[in-house]
Amino acid sequence: MSASSPSAISPGNAYSDRKFEMRIPSMKFIYRLECEMAKDNHFVGAQAGTSNARVIMPIVGGTVKGPRISAIIENMSGADWGTAMGGTGVMRLNARYTLKTDDGHYIYVRSKGIFKPGPGVNIEPRTRTRMTQDEVEWFTRLQLEASGPYDWMNSIFGIGVLAMEDNKILIDAYELTNFM
Template identity: 30%
Template sequence: MTQPIFTPPLEFAFRIRLDFPPGARSRFALPGGTLRGYVPVIGGTVTGPRLNGTVIAHSGGDWPLIRPDGVIAFDARYLIHAEDGTPIQVFNRGYAHAPAHIQARIEAGEPIDPADNYFRISPVFEAPGGPHDWLTRTVFAGTGEKHADHSFFDVFAVG
């Protein structure tokens, strides 16, 4: 059995809350049974030990690909305004999937136990030189939690 070279630690860096408008999401069919969706980001917050700020309203959105196997592949872009005024671009990709009965509850806006929905992300950041450029040279992984009008993302720096 091969042993890993090194098992990197995860350090909680911050939580992002993205706010979305209420109501139905835009979706359209693609060949092969997939759907493309869109939801604008209307605001949010960033809180944590390594970054605090706000999500700039209407600075982007998420364009998920909903696959026939029930997997949702996220592709989100938006801007953060750090507490010190620094603009930070977020590119967030990931996957979510859950059993059909759990996914139906999510779609209906019902609360679920986050452990019942595999929701993992791998965000990448662009930031100018200065106090937040550590974001541009660090690998991140995270978890998500979906609600009817917002989502939470816990972002961890991979050591």
């Protein structure tokens, strides 16, 4: 499954005098994650002289399913240590958590990304139970550490596309690749 074709020519070629042509990479689906967050977040607040505030959002569980993986998010194995960018609606994401596969292997996930409302959209995340791709830009860079049958995950460049439904964070994870 791909989200883009490896044959699409890069628009960057128009900005170079070189004869060498680049193409747009492809994205290959890895998994769908459904994440359960704690009901209460920990607000550290803004440091003196700044308007940015740390918000710690504990991850309490969830599921991961894809063509090559089936797992759960270990209970209370992590959180998102986000930074709310004062008054902008933008949040920088910094999550870490652990997956346990159905066959007993552990996978460590680090995720850094961005949440920002779409043009003309005013969103207060704490009061919402649903957010769609039509309302927000919510992306993350996934770094995975695994072993055994999941060793293949160590060498991928992962991209997460996020949304929220019924208070569950949904992440479709893709591998960015030049090959299909």
